[in-house]
Amino acid sequence: MEHEKINKKITVIDGSHFSDLKGFYEEFSQLFMKDEDWKVGTLDGFDDILYGVETDITWKNSQKSKEDLGFDVTKEFYENKIKQGKPFNVKLIQQKLDELIEGNGPTLFEILIEIIESHKNITLILD
CATH class of the missing domain: 3.30.370.10 (Barstar-like)
Known part of the structure; x- marks a missing residue:
C-alpha cells in the first residue's frame, strides 16, 4: 500500500x-x-x-484564481443563467445569487x- x-x-x-x-x-x-x-x-x-x-x-x-473566480464573476455567472432562463431553474439560481449578495453563498x-x-x-x- x-x-x-x-x-x-x-x-x-x-x-x-x-x-x-x-x-x-x-x-x-x-x-x-x-x-x-x-x-x-x-x-x-x-x-x-x-x-x-x-x-x-x-x-x-x-490566490489569483480566488480573485478571478470571486464575487463579481460569480454574480455575473448567476445573472447570465437567470437571463437565459430555461433550462435553468431560475428560482434556485436567484436564491443562490441572493445568498452570494448577502455574503452567505460560495463564489x-x-x-x-x-x-x-x-x-x-x-x-x-x-x-
Whole structure:
C-alpha cells in the first residue's frame, strides 16, 4: 500500500493560465481529457469527470484564481443563467445569487474547491 502512495499522480492546475471559468475548464480539459473529443463546460460536467480520478491536485497561483473566480464573476455567472432562463431553474439560481449578495453563498472558486474536495481519491493543495 505504501508503495502506491509514493507513485500517486500529481496534477498541477495553474491559476496564471486562466482568469475566468471558461479558462479554468479549458485548463482542466487539457490536463484530464487530452484524448477526449469533448471538453468540460459545466460545473456538473467538471464534477462528473472527477469520478474515478485518483491524483493529488496542486492549484498553483490559487490566490489569483480566488480573485478571478470571486464575487463579481460569480454574480455575473448567476445573472447570465437567470437571463437565459430555461433550462435553468431560475428560482434556485436567484436564491443562490441572493445568498452570494448577502455574503452567505460560495463564489465559483469555492464551488470548484467543494467539488474537488467531495472526491475522496483526490487531495487538493492550494499553492
